[in-house]
Amino acid sequence: MTLLQLNFLNKHFGAVAALDGVHLTATSGSRTAIVGPSGCGKTTLLRLIAGFETPDAGEILLDGHRIADADAQVPAHLRNIGIVAQDGCLFPHLSVVDNIGFGLKAERAVKLARASELLDMVGLDQAMLARKPDQLSGGQQQRVALARALARKPRLMLLDEPFSALDTGLRAATRKAVTEVLSTAGITTILVTHDQGEALAFADQLAVMRGGRFVQVGHPREVYERPVDAATAVFLGEAVLLPAVVTAGRAQTPLGVLAVEDLEFRGQTTVLLRPEQISVRRVEGGEGDGVITDLVFGGSTCNVCLTLGGTEAFSFRIDVPSRDIRSAGDRVAIGVDGPAHIFP
Amino acid sequence: MSSIADTSVLPAQRRRLPAASSWTMTTAVSVALLALMPLGFVLWATVATGWETAQQLIFRSRVGELMINTILLVVFTIPICTLLSVALAWLTERSDLPGARLWSWLCVAPLAVPAFVHSYAWVGLWPGIHGLGAGIAISVVAYFPFVYLPVSAAFRLLDPALEDQAASLGLAPLAVFRRVVLPQLRLALCGGALLIGLHLLAEYGLYAMIRFDTFTTAIIDQFQSTYNGVAAYMLAVVLVVCCFVLLGLEAAVRGRRRYARLGPGVARQAKVARLGRWAYPCLLLPLVTSAFSLGIPAFTLGRWLVGGGTSIWRMDEIGLALSQTLVICLVGGLATTTAAVPIAWLSVRRPTRASRLLEACYYLASSMPGVVVALALVTITVRLLLPLYQTLATIVLAYVIMFLPRALVSLRASIAQVPMELEQAAASLGRSPANALWSTTVRLAAPGAAAGVALASLGIMNELTATQMLAPNGTRTLAMAFWALTGEIDYAGAAPYAVLMVLFSLPLTWLLHHQSKKIAGR
Ligand SMILES: Nc1ncnc2c1ncn2[C@@H]1O[C@H](COP(=O)(O)OP(=O)(O)OP(=O)(O)O)[C@@H](O)[C@H]1O
Ligand SMILES: [Mg+2]
Numbered sequence: 001m002t003l004l005q006l007n008f009l010n011k012h013f014g015a016v017a018a019l020d021g022v023h024l025t026a027t028s029g030s031r032t033a034i035v036g037p038s039g040c041g042k043t044t045l046l047r048l049i050a051g052f053e054t055p056d057a058g059e060i061l062l063d064g065h066r067i068a069d070a071d072a073q074v075p076a077h078l079r080n081i082g083i084v085a086q087d088g089c090l091f092p093h094l095s096v097v098d099n100i101g102f103g104l105k106a107e108r109a110v111k112l113a114r115a116s117e118l119l120d121m122v123g124l125d126q127a128m129l130a131r132k133p134d135q136l137s138g139g140q141q142q143r144v145a146l147a148r149a150l151a152r153k154p155r156l157m158l159l160d161e162p163f164s165a166l167d168t169g170l171r172a173a174t175r176k177a178v179t180e181v182l183s184t185a186g187i188t189t190i191l192v193t194h195d196q197g198e199a200l201a202f203a204d205q206l207a208v209m210r211g212g213r214f215v216q217v218g219h220p221r222e223v224y225e226r227p228v229d230a231a232t233a234v235f236l237g238e239a240v241l242l243p244a245v246v247t248a249g250r251a252q253t254p255l256g257v258l259a260v261e262d263l264e265f266r267g268q269t270t271v272l273l274r275p276e277q278i279s280v281r282r283v284e285g286g287e288g289d290g291v292i293t294d295l296v297f298g299g300s301t302c303n304v305c306l307t308l309g310g311t312e313a314f315s316f317r318i319d320v321p322s323r324d325i326r327s328a329g330d331r332v333a334i335g336v337d338g339p340a341h342i343f344p
Numbered sequence: 345m346s347s348i349a350d351t352s353v354l355p356a357q358r359r360r361l362p363a364a365s366s367w368t369m370t371t372a373v374s375v376a377l378l379a380l381m382p383l384g385f386v387l388w389a390t391v392a393t394g395w396e397t398a399q400q401l402i403f404r405s406r407v408g409e410l411m412i413n414t415i416l417l418v419v420f421t422i423p424i425c426t427l428l429s430v431a432l433a434w435l436t437e438r439s440d441l442p443g444a445r446l447w448s449w450l451c452v453a454p455l456a457v458p459a460f461v462h463s464y465a466w467v468g469l470w471p472g473i474h475g476l477g478a479g480i481a482i483s484v485v486a487y488f489p490f491v492y493l494p495v496s497a498a499f500r501l502l503d504p505a506l507e508d509q510a511a512s513l514g515l516a517p518l519a520v521f522r523r524v525v526l527p528q529l530r531l532a533l534c535g536g537a538l539l540i541g542l543h544l545l546a547e548y549g550l551y552a553m554i555r556f557d558t559f560t561t562a563i564i565d566q567f568q569s570t571y572n573g574v575a576a577y578m579l580a581v582v583l584v585v586c587c588f589v590l591l592g593l594e595a596a597v598r599g600r601r602r603y604a605r606l607g608p609g610v611a612r613q614a615k616v617a618r619l620g621r622w623a624y625p626c627l628l629l630p631l632v633t634s635a636f637s638l639g640i641p642a643f644t645l646g647r648w649l650v651g652g653g654t655s656i657w658r659m660d661e662i663g664l665a666l667s668q669t670l671v672i673c674l675v676g677g678l679a680t681t682t683a684a685v686p687i688a689w690l691s692v693r694r695p696t697r698a699s700r701l702l703e704a705c706y707y708l709a710s711s712m713p714g715v716v717v718a719l720a721l722v723t724i725t726v727r728l729l730l731p732l733y734q735t736l737a738t739i740v741l742a743y744v745i746m747f748l749p750r751a752l753v754s755l756r757a758s759i760a761q762v763p764m765e766l767e768q769a770a771a772s773l774g775r776s777p778a779n780a781l782w783s784t785t786v787r788l789a790a791p792g793a794a795a796g797v798a799l800a801s802l803g804i805m806n807e808l809t810a811t812q813m814l815a816p817n818g819t820r821t822l823a824m825a826f827w828a829l830t831g832e833i834d835y836a837g838a839a840p841y842a843v844l845m846v847l848f849s850l851p852l853t854w855l856l857h858h859q860s861k862k863i864a865g866r
Contacts, residue, residue, distance in 0.1 A: 052512075052615075075511070076512050077510075077514050079512070082512060083512045091506060102510070102513050149513075
């Protein structure tokens with residue numbers, strides 16, 4: 001069942017089109033991640049959904065009811081949409097318990113009970129209840145902000161880069177805790193992030209945003225394996241892009257003839273391989289398929305530059321397990337597993 | 345050889361810096377002691393009078409009346425000023441009120457009109473006006489900018505993300521204002537309200553003009569008519585106690601916390617509220633306020649000037665008063681700023697518990713009413729240092745005590761803006777410490793110092809109470825001349841003096857307005 005639907009959303013700031021025709025559907029209980037480069041309009045989109053800004057055109061439907069279009073908006077305080085901002089945005093003049101209980105209309109005792117329950121849920125110590133926000137670390141503030149947003153059991157939760165202030169270890173832990181809390185509560189969630197790993201791990205729907213619009217929306221695996229264009233492919237992870245001549249499901253590339261899924265396409269194009277499809281093995285003595293011309297040691301993997309033999313020397317960079325590869329100049333055999341992807 | 349020379353030079357060099365700062369400290373402490381003299385005097389007066397006499401003089405019906413007047417004045421004026429200022433600040437900072445920038449300036453402009461000129465203007469318009477009601481009304485129009493200024497600056501500094509957040513947690517706009525905005529305005533509100541309270545206690549001319557008795561007017565009456573020293577001292581003691589009550593109340597309400605913005609980055613600019621069809625009703629508020637706070641003085645002064653024609657412009661007298669005023673303002677402003685330099689430097693560059701304590705002393709001293717400062721200095725000079733009685737030195741000391749915090753605020757802000765690294769860089773380029781200080785910090789802090797001089801001078805120009813009691817014989821400042829003429833019911837003759845005071849104050853008031861915008865970063 002659809003909970004949130006965005007149709008043709010437009011928002012301009014002066015001459016800047018922050019949002020330029022955004023469509024999105026989120027089903028009840030789903031987790032959507034929005035990724036995109038800085039300034040592409042992610043925060044603006046969340047602010048529109050939360051009711052902090054008004055769209056210039058288009059409409060927002062929540063549970064089938066129109067909550068905003070260019071003419072009329074349901075004000076933010078009547079939407080019951082929770083939002084956790086990048087910096088947590090706790091009220092500096094209130095203690096943790098008052099922050100969490102801020103949106104509750106209940107007696108103090110009830111608020112206290114609910115606050116301590118929520119604090120447990122986000123994995124914080126009860127001793128924090130009496131503290132002021134400036135006595136908490138960044139990660140703790142973030143979790144209190146989440147608890148505060150959860151307190152009212154919102155229909156929809158918006159997370160705007162909630163983990164970006166945290167260091168790597170804490171980040172993974174907090175993300176895991178948050179994901180658990182949200183899926184236990186069955187709250188539909190939209191997460192905005194810069195971090196494609198985070199997005200892929202979190203979401204069951206991934207939306208890639210660029211220049212104020214979604215260039216691709218789909219299941220994370222689908223978007224990762226079959227991105228619509230090279231930029232999206234590169235944004236979501238390591239990508240090996242090869243020039244190719246395609247005919248009838250076969251692509252002629254510097255790596256040899258590769259299978260492609262699209263049987264219709266014919267002509268010159270670029271095809272995508274993910275590094276996990278490529279296996280690189282050192283060959284002793286023989287010619288191999290290529291030579292390593294540069295090598296950066298990185299622990300478990302080495303980032304190498306492979307230059308292929310053949311008529312025009314084509315080269316690309318790729319991470320390979322460092323056990324096998326020793327030094328620049330090594331000759332290697334290259335294997336490819338699975339079909340290459342043609343950008344539509 | 346050379347190594348011995350080196351080691352013998354180094355420790356001496358190292359000792360130099362603390363020596364310089366201890367010298368600064370000594371100066372700062374001396375100024376603080378001078379500033380605390382009036383308080384010491386009040387203590388001395390209480391002890392010297394003896395409990396028996398003090399009790400008789402304090403617990404009598406006259407003091408009771410004055411107390412009731414004072415309490416009523418404070419209890420009505422401060423809340424009205426607060427409500428008015430918050431409403432005005434919200435309209436000018438957070439709504440699309442037509443002409444918001446102009447209104448914001450017009451809300452500060454009443455400060456350019458001395459309080460007793462406000463009073464004079466109202467009396468000119470409604471000759472029979474007197475008593476508590478009049479006192480409250482005139483006090484509100486004369487003093488509300490003291491709350492408006494900090495509150496509008498605070499509005500500009502608020503992080504609108506917090507308000508958005510509160511809305512997403514289900515709070516209607518009015519509840520957001522009450523539970524998120526107001527608590528963050530608390531510091532500004534408390535500071536402004538305290539300032540108004542202290543002015544209410546200290547003002548003389550405003551209330552004397554409309555025959556409303558407060559402790560200050562009563563002390564001056566005593567002082568001028570009978571010179572009943574002890575009775576005046578005891579009133580001063582009660583007045584000082586009132587000041588302490590206000591200071592204590594403010595400290596209790598304000599609390600100790602500052603609400604810093606949490607999190608990184610720059611706050612988003614606040615959205616302005618659309619007034620829509622409410623715009624015109626809302627315009628009424630700044631319009632009516634300005635009509636009373638600026639319109640009435642402008643109208644009355646204009647009427648007297650037109651009615652009085654050229655005969656009221658007695659140029660020789662006016663010229664003399666003007667030149668005397670300018671000299672006193674300039675000397676006083678410079679002295680005040682100079683006296684503030686050591687503590688400003690210490691509090692920025694060597695902040696310690698001692699420097700904070702010293703600062704508190706200056707603030708405490710300056711919150712003593714002018715009449716108490718003057719009474720103390722008169723008594724001390726008459727009894728101990730007669731040659732200093734009614735000299736420029738004494739009156740300048742009074743101004744230093746009363747206006748030092750104004751200079752301090754400007755100075756400290758501008759010293760803090762000069763990065764210490766700059767001084768060090770200059771030193772590393774081969775300048776001596778004094779030279780380095782001069783070529784960097786002093787140069788860069790000069791605008792702040794100039795602003796400090798200007799703000800102190802503004803206070804001095806419009807000061808009447810202490811000036812009257814301490815001015816050297818033959819001195820007649822604009823304020824004194826104005827007051828003397830209104831005393832003789834020569835309202836027309838007083839008008840040119842009032843106009844001059846307003847004209848000189850206007851640029852300084854603009855500076856104040858500008859400074860408050862700058863503090864908020866716009
Ligand atoms: N209040 C505003 N006034 C003018 N322009 C704005 C405003 N808010 C956002 N913009 C512009 O709209 C565009 C989208 O901004 P937005 O904050 O949504 O980006 P974002 O995708 O969240 O970026 P980031 O990942 O860096 O947070 C940007 O070009 C920005 O400059
Ligand atoms: Mg953003």
